[in-house]
Amino acid sequence: MKLNKISTIYFSPTNTTKTIVEAIANVFSSxxxxxxxxxxxxxxxxxFKEDELLIIGMPVYGGRIPYLVQEFVKNLKANxxxxxxxxxxxxxxxxxxxLELSDYLEEGGFKIVSAGAFIGEHSFGAEIAGGRPNDDDLNIAKDFALKSKQKIQNINSVNDFEKINIPGNHPYKESASATIEWEPETLDNCNDCGSCKDVCPMGIIDKGNPKxxxxISKCIHCCACVKVCPQNAKVMxxxxYNKFKEFKGFLMLTCSEVQKQPELFM
Incomplete structure (x- = not known):
């Protein structure tokens, strides 16, 4: 089957999802x-049309795709x-x-070729999966793309694709809510460079006063502002936050030592 157009969609406050999506997409086309x-x-x-391919990536927040992109994905339409x-x-x-992302896409008229769950540095800090996706992750993503490309080339029609078994539960777990209000604090060493306001996906860091x-109710705790600050003046x-991040907190105890690997579904 020949593809006439390749598109990507991603939500990526700290660029980890963007990196994976681009690694996959670049195997298909420049x-x-x-x-x-x-x-x-x-x-x-x-x-989207029948002779096209969409590669779409979303970060995982609390076991779900972010609540603020759910309606966007649900509104995508395809033939x-x-x-x-x-x-x-x-x-x-x-x-x-x-599973949630795939369900929404299938309901919108997409045919799932393959699917994958990749690892990126945790938004709360480099202590958890620091530096990922790394070179090994990107090589896995490229190999995944090659196999997906071959799968497409070997079929004559979208009707030849069989439904992929993707893990997850119905109903989905309760979505992480923005109603739990907590936000980054700005320390005295802030020099008003404004880097933080440029990366906030919610646009809630004041343009004139980045402190x-x-x-606060709109903060999604992606920590993009924390990671980009050259002065380390934005902190949680x-x-x-400390409940999960501190040395004996949940994330540090359960997720900081064993490095998980991508899971791929063809």
Whole structure:
């Protein structure tokens, strides 16, 4: 089967999901139609056609895809368009996220070619899967793309694809909610460079005063602002954050030593 167009969609506040999606897409073509919805989930996306391929990636937040992209994905429409959904998680578990993403896409008219769950550095810090996706992860992603490409080339019609068994549960686990309010604190060594406001996917770091969070309730705790700050002046200090991150906290005890590997479904 011949493909006439390759598109990508991703939400990637700390660029880990973007890195995986691009590694897969570049195996298919050097000409990619990209929808980066990290900062704008209102983008208008034309309906996808049967001779196209969509590679879509989402990070995992609490075992689900982020609540703020769910409606965007549900609104995607296709006419038997081939699709490769991937999720990226911080070495804990992807739980229902890949199934959820795949379900929404199938309901919108996509045909799933293959799917994958990859590992990226946890948003809470480099102590958990630091530096991932690494070279090994990217090589796995490229090999996954090659096998997916061969699978497409070996079929004559989208109707030749059999449904892939993707792990997860129905109903999905309860979605991580933004109603638990906690936000980054800005330390006195902030020099107002503004790097943090440029990477906040919610746009809640004040443009004129980057020390100020304009709407705490919208913070999704992606920690993009923390990771980008050249002064290390943005920090998470809340009780909720420390509960997971501290030396004897949940994440450090369960996710910081054993490095998980990508799980691929063909």
């Amino acid at each position: 000409e990619i139609n990209t929808y980066d919805i990290t900062f704008d989930r209102t983008k208008k996306v034309e309906n 038997n368009t081939l699709c490769i959904p991937v999720v990226v998680y911080g070495n804990r578990d992807y739980e229902d996220a890949l 100020l969070i304009t709407d 200090t809340s009780e909720m």
